[in-house]
Amino acid sequence: MYSLYQFFIYVSSATVIFLTAFVFYKNKANSLSYRFAFLNISFLLWMISYAKMYSVQNEQIAYILSHVGFVGTILVPLFLFLFLLDFIERKINKFIKGIYILISLFFVIFTIFSNLIISELTHTDWSVFPSAGAFHFLFLIYTTVIFLHAIFYAYKYIQTDEITSIKKQKTIYLMLIYGVYFAFFIFDNLFFYNLFDFEPTFYLSILFCVIPITTIISSYNLSNIKVAAIKFLLFIFMLALVLILTNYILISSTNIYVSNFITFMLTISFFMFYRKVINKAENILFSQNKHYQNILIHAASGMAKEHNIDRLLKLIAIIVVKTVKVSFAAIFLENQTTGNYEIKILRAFSNKNNELLFSYDKNHPFINFIKQKNEPFLFDEMPQFIAHSVVLPFRPALIIPSFFEDIKGFMIIGEKNNKDIFTKEDMSVFKMLARQTSLAIENCLFFEQYKQAQEKISAAEKLASIGGLAEGVAHQIRNRLNQFSLISGELKFEIEDFQNNNKETVNTDKNLKSTFNYITELSTSLKNNVDKTNEIIKGILDFAKMESKSTMFETFKFKEIVDLSYDMLKIKHHLPDNFLFIKNFKDDDTVFGVKSQIMEVIYNLIDNAFEAIEEKNNISLNKKPIRHTGRIEVSLIKKNDFSIIKISDNGSGIKEQNFGKIFVPFFTTKSSRKSGTGIGMYIVKRMIVENHNGKIWFESKHMTGTDIFIELPNH
Amino acid sequence: MNKKVLIVDDEEEILAFMSRFLKRLGIDSNIAVSGEQALEKYKQESFDCVFLDVHLGGISGIDVLKQIKSLNNDAKVIIITGSISADNKERLLAMGAKDYLQKPIDLADFKEKVLTYI
Numbered sequence: 001m002y003s004l005y006q007f008f009i010y011v012s013s014a015t016v017i018f019l020t021a022f023v024f025y026k027n028k029a030n031s032l033s034y035r036f037a038f039l040n041i042s043f044l045l046w047m048i049s050y051a052k053m054y055s056v057q058n059e060q061i062a063y064i065l066s067h068v069g070f071v072g073t074i075l076v077p078l079f080l081f082l083f084l085l086d087f088i089e090r091k092i093n094k095f096i097k098g099i100y101i102l103i104s105l106f107f108v109i110f111t112i113f114s115n116l117i118i119s120e121l122t123h124t125d126w127s128v129f130p131s132a133g134a135f136h137f138l139f140l141i142y143t144t145v146i147f148l149h150a151i152f153y154a155y156k157y158i159q160t161d162e163i164t165s166i167k168k169q170k171t172i173y174l175m176l177i178y179g180v181y182f183a184f185f186i187f188d189n190l191f192f193y194n195l196f197d198f199e200p201t202f203y204l205s206i207l208f209c210v211i212p213i214t215t216i217i218s219s220y221n222l223s224n225i226k227v228a229a230i231k232f233l234l235f236i237f238m239l240a241l242v243l244i245l246t247n248y249i250l251i252s253s254t255n256i257y258v259s260n261f262i263t264f265m266l267t268i269s270f271f272m273f274y275r276k277v278i279n280k281a282e283n284i285l286f287s288q289n290k291h292y293q294n295i296l297i298h299a300a301s302g303m304a305k306e307h308n309i310d311r312l313l314k315l316i317a318i319i320v321v322k323t324v325k326v327s328f329a330a331i332f333l334e335n336q337t338t339g340n341y342e343i344k345i346l347r348a349f350s351n352k353n354n355e356l357l358f359s360y361d362k363n364h365p366f367i368n369f370i371k372q373k374n375e376p377f378l379f380d381e382m383p384q385f386i387a388h389s390v391v392l393p394f395r396p397a398l399i400i401p402s403f404f405e406d407i408k409g410f411m412i413i414g415e416k417n418n419k420d421i422f423t424k425e426d427m428s429v430f431k432m433l434a435r436q437t438s439l440a441i442e443n444c445l446f447f448e449q450y451k452q453a454q455e456k457i458s459a460a461e462k463l464a465s466i467g468g469l470a471e472g473v474a475h476q477i478r479n480r481l482n483q484f485s486l487i488s489g490e491l492k493f494e495i496e497d498f499q500n501n502n503k504e505t506v507n508t509d510k511n512l513k514s515t516f517n518y519i520t521e522l523s524t525s526l527k528n529n530v531d532k533t534n535e536i537i538k539g540i541l542d543f544a545k546m547e548s549k550s551t552m553f554e555t556f557k558f559k560e561i562v563d564l565s566y567d568m569l570k571i572k573h574h575l576p577d578n579f580l581f582i583k584n585f586k587d588d589d590t591v592f593g594v595k596s597q598i599m600e601v602i603y604n605l606i607d608n609a610f611e612a613i614e615e616k617n618n619i620s621l622n623k624k625p626i627r628h629t630g631r632i633e634v635s636l637i638k639k640n641d642f643s644i645i646k647i648s649d650n651g652s653g654i655k656e657q658n659f660g661k662i663f664v665p666f667f668t669t670k671s672s673r674k675s676g677t678g679i680g681m682y683i684v685k686r687m688i689v690e691n692h693n694g695k696i697w698f699e700s701k702h703m704t705g706t707d708i709f710i711e712l713p714n715h
Numbered sequence: 716m717n718k719k720v721l722i723v724d725d726e727e728e729i730l731a732f733m734s735r736f737l738k739r740l741g742i743d744s745n746i747a748v749s750g751e752q753a754l755e756k757y758k759q760e761s762f763d764c765v766f767l768d769v770h771l772g773g774i775s776g777i778d779v780l781k782q783i784k785s786l787n788n789d790a791k792v793i794i795i796t797g798s799i800s801a802d803n804k805e806r807l808l809a810m811g812a813k814d815y816l817q818k819p820i821d822l823a824d825f826k827e828k829v830l831t832y833i
Contacts, residue, residue, distance in 0.1 A: 475770070478797045479726060481819040486732040489822025493739060530819050541798065 009051040012203040026218040039079035045072030066130040132192035300436035309444035317347035327414030334408040402434040488526035584635035612651025654700040750774035764791040784811040
C-alpha cells in the first residue's frame with residue numbers, strides 16, 4: 001500500500017539514480033564520478049530501506065530494514081569526505097583515511113549486530129521508526145569531526161595560488177552545501193530521539209545535497225549557479241517571512257475577514273517585491289562587473305575610428321587587460337595568405353608589451369574547436385587533449401572567437417586578477433566586443449586595401465598618361481631628331497668636302513687641321529646622341545604600344561625573327577670580326593605567338609646581350625687589355641605543350657643585388673653614356689607573361705654571362 | 716642626263732638639307748611639301764627615284780605611293796619612316812616601295828640608298 005510519503009521517497013530515489021547516471025555521462029567514468037556513485041548508493045540504501053520500512057507490516061522485517069538503512073546513513077559522511085578530497089585533488093595521509101574507514105566500519109558492525117547505535121523500533125503517529133542507541137551520539141560526534149575536517153581541507157585548498165577561479169568558486173559552493181547539509185544531517189538524525197511528531201524529511205535534505213553537487217561538478221558556467229542560489233535563498237527568506245507573518249496574523253487575529261485580507265495583501269506584495277529585490281541583489285553583486293562592462297561597450301563603439309590595424313589590436317588588448325583586470329590578453333588573426341592563425345599582440349598585466357611568435361595551423365584541433373563553438377567559452381570547457389596542445393606563457397581562461405565573413409581571429413584572455421569567474425553578462429559583453437572587433441578589423445583591412453588600390457591606380461594612371469602622350473610627343477621629337485641628324489651629317493660632309501678641296505692649306509696649317517678635326521668629332525658626337533635619343537623614343541613608344549593588346553596569334557618560323565633582329569643589331573653595334581652568333585635551332589622550327597611582340601622581345605634580349613658583351617670588353621679594357629670573343633647563343637627547345645627560348649651571352653652578367661630589379665620599369669644599370677631607358681625588360685616581361693601566358697626567368701653570374709629563358713605555350 | 720630625285724616631306728628644312736646634300740653628290744633634286752604637290756611634280760617631270768615621307772599633311776604618304784605606282788609601275792619609291800618593324804617593312808614592299816629609310820636620317824645611309832636606286 002502506497003502513501004504519499006513513500007511516493008516522495010521513491011521519486012527522490014529515482015532522481016538520485018538519474019543524477020548519478022547523468023554525472024557519469026557528463027564527466028565520463030573518472031574517479032570523481034565513482035565516488036559520487038558510492039555516495040549516492042549510500043543515500044539510496046538509506047532512502048529505500050526506510051521507504052519500505054514505512055509500510056511493512058512485519059515488525060521483524062521493519063527492524064532489519066531500519067538497521068540496514070542506517071548502514072547507508074553511516075556511510076554518507078565518509079563518502080562525502082572522500083568525494084570532496086577527490087574533487088580538490090588532495091592526496092591525504094593513508095593513515096587518516098584508514099582511521100575514518102575503520103571508524104565507519106565499527107559503526108556499521110555495531111549497527112548490524114547490536115542495538116548500540118540504532119535500537120528498537122518505536123511506534124509513532126505515522127508508522128514505526130527506530131530509536132537511538134546508547135552510543136548513537138558517538139556517531140554524531142564522528143560525523144561532526146569528519147565534516148569539519150572536509151571543510152577544513154576545502155578551505156586550505158581555496159587559499160592556494162594555482163587554483164583557477166572556476167575551481168575556487170566550485171569549492172566554495174561545495175563548502176556551503178556541505179555546511180548546510182551537515183546541519184540537515186544532524187537534524188535528520190535527531191528523529192531517532194523521538195523529538196518531532198512529523199515524518200522525517202531526510203529525503204528532502206538528500207535531494208538538497210545531491211542536486212547542487214551534480215550541478216557543480218557538471219557545469220562550467222557558475223554564474224548561473226551563483227545567481228540561482230541567491231535567488232533561491234532570497235525566495236526562501238521572503239517566503240518564510242510571508243508564511244510566518246500570515247501564520248501569526250491568522251493565529252492572533254479574531255476577525256476572519258481582516259486576517260484574510262492581510263494575508264492576501266502580503267502574498268501579493270511578496271510577488272511584487274521579489275523581482276525588485278532580486279534585481280537589486282544582482283546589481284550589488286555585479287556592480288564591479290558592470291563598471292568594466294560599460295567601459296568595454298564604450299571602447300567597442302570607438303574602435304571603428306582606428307584605421308591602423310596594429311594600433312587597433314594593441315588598443316583592444318590594453319583596454320581588456322586594464323579594465324577587466326585580467327592576467328593577459330592575446331589576439332590571434334588569420335593570415336590571409338596561409339590561412340594559419342598568428343598571434344598579433346600579447347599584453348600582460350604586469351609586463352610591458354611582449355613580442356612572441358606563435359602560430360596555429362588552420363587545421364589545428366584548437367582552431368577547429370573555436371570555429372565550431374563560435375562564441376565565448378571557457379578554457380576548461382575544452383577536452384583535455386586539445387587543452388594540452390595549447391601552449392602559452394600564461395594560463396588562458398576565456399577564449400573569444402571573432403568571426404565576421406572573411407575576417408577570422410580570436411582573443412584569449414587570462415584569469416581575472418581577483419580570481420572571480422566570468423559571469424553571463426561578461427560573456428555577452430565580450431561577444432559584443434568580438435563582433436565590434438571583427439568589424440573594426442575588417443574596416444582597417446579595407447582601408448589598407450583601398451590605399452594599395454589607390455596607389456596602384458595612380459601608378460597605372462601615370463603610366464597610361466605617359467603612354468597617351470607618347471605617340472604624339474614621340475612623333476614630334478622624332479622630327480626634331482631628324483633635323484639634328486641631317487644637320488650633323490651635313491656638318492661632317494661640309495668639313496670633309498672643304499678638306500678634300502683644300503688639301504695643302506689644311507695640311508700646312510696645323511691649327512686649321514686640328515680645328516677641322518675637332519669639328520668633325522663634334523658632329524660625330526652629335527649624331528651619336530641623336531641615335532641614343534632615338535632609342536629612348538623607341539622605348540617609350542614600345543611602352544605605349546604595350547597598352548593595346550594584339551590578339552593576332554600565329555605560328556611562325558623562329559629563324560625569321562632571329563635573323564631579322566640579328567641583322568638590325570649587327571649594324572647598330574658594329575660587330576667585330578671575332579664574334580660568335582650561334583643559332584641552336586632548326587630552320588623550320590616554329591613558335592606560336594604575336595609575331596611583332598615576339599620579334600620585339602627577341603630584339604630586346606639580343607640587344608641586351610650585345611651590350612653586356614661590350615660592357616665586359618670595356619671593363620676588362622680598363623684593367624687589362626684583353627679582348628675576349630663575344631658569344632651569343634640563341635636556342636629553341638620544343639616540348640609538347642610549350643617551347644623554351646634561351647638566349648645566352650658571355651657578357652658582363654647581372655649583379656646579384658640587382659636580380660630582383662631586372663623586370664622593374666625604369667631600372668637600368670647602363671650608365672647614361674649608353675642607350676637604354678630601363679623600359680625594355682619590363683615590356684618584355686609583360687608581353688610574355690600577360691599577352692602570351694608565358695614565363696620568363698634568367699640565370700646570371702657577374703662578369704661571366706647571362707642566360708635568359710622564355711617559356712611560351714604552344715597554343 | 717643628270718639624275719633626278721624627288722624628295723617629299725612636310726618639313727621644308729628637311730627638304731633643304733636633303734637637296735643640298737644631293738647637290739654635294741652631284742645629283743639634282745626637286746622637292747614637295749605635300750602629297751598633292753608631289754603628284755603634280757611627278758606628272759610634270761621624270762625622276763629616277765622618289766624619297767617619300769610617310770607622314771604628310773593632306774593625303775597620306777601611302778596614298779601618294781599608290782598613286783605614283785599607278786602612274787608608273789617601275790617607279791622606285793623609298794619610304795622615309797619614323798618606326799619600322801618587320802611586318803611594316805613587308806607591307807610597304809608589298810605596296811610597291813623599293814626600300815625604306817629610317818628616321819632620324821643618317822646621311823651616310825641616305826647616300827647609300829640614293830646611289831643604289833638611281
